Amino acid sequence: MKVTTNSSLWEESISSFTIWLTAAGQQQSTIQNRTRWVNDLRKKYPDSSPQTIGSHEIQTWLANPRWQPVTKKNALSAISRFFRYLHLTGFREKDPTSLLLPVKVPRRKARPLPDEALEQGIQKSSTTEEVFMVLLGAYAGLRRTEIAALHTSSYANNWLTITGKGRTIRHIPVHPALKPYLELKTSGYYFPGRFKGHKNHDYIAKRIKKNLGGKYTTHNLRHWFATTTYAKCKDIRVVQELLGHADIVTTQSYIGINDQALTQAVYALTDLPVPLPQPNAQ
CATH class of the missing domain: 1.10.443.10 (Intergrase catalytic core)
Structure with missing residues (x-):
């Protein structure tokens, strides 16, 4: 009898998510970037599964004081896509990222080298x-x-x-x-x-x-x-x-x-x- 663990649920979800992105023609570098952020969230809360993790945990993860706004924006974009996929496929009843505010990023300044x-x-x-x-x-x-x-x-x-x-x-x-x-x-x-x-x-x-x-x-x-x-x-x-x-x-x-x-x-x-x-x- 197969035992379902949080780890196996994450692996199955990420694998399906990867196939979904690949089918949409997403570039490999984009897929790797998005799955990297999902895995980072997974490591932060090893006792939670992709079904049970909530908005509070995600916003606490995003509130990392070491992250610049552009990093937070990138992370939120990746996991929002992940949980949107889980919601659309019926794996989750609600998308926990729908309650999160968008990340404000200061206007970027050009950085040409001299x-x-x-x-x-x-x-x-x-x-x-x-x-x-x-x-x-x-x-x-x-x-x-x-x-x-x-x-x-x-x-x-x-x-x-x-x-x-x-x-x-x-x-x-x-x-x-x-x-x-x-x-x-x-x-x-x-x-x-x-x-x-x-x-x-x-x-x-x-x-x-x-x-x-x-x-x-x-x-x-x-x-x-x-x-x-x-x-x-x-x-x-x-x-x-x-x-x-x-x-x-x-x-x-x-x-x-x-x-x-x-x-x-x-x-x-x-x-x-x-x-x-x-x-x-x-």
């Missing part, structure tokens, strides 16, 4: 492969997962065809600095794995961060790409297409504004006959 940091990152890269990783982030705006999975079939006629989040396909013109690196191979992954497939995106991220001095990441390269391309073209829709964002508001948060641009904007105000201040009469 030009000098990018130059140093390229110089510190010890291999051609590592230089290529950095250049793909800076000159094509690729995410770490997109860099890891880059295949020779993605490059043709001086264009890159990239399948990004939500399986959205975008086309990126190849910058001249990237062309010689892209033409080093004629078939297969540009960053092949040890035995098969391609290198893990975490490996890519660690190599890039190390070469950038440990302070900046692949995402800072992507912000640099967004900021620099917008400074040249002044067309946010173009930048949105290059980055593969579904919402232009997201693109806005990637574009940094430097002091020179702010100064030019103020100095461009219409000149008016403003009198100079007069010294106080003695």
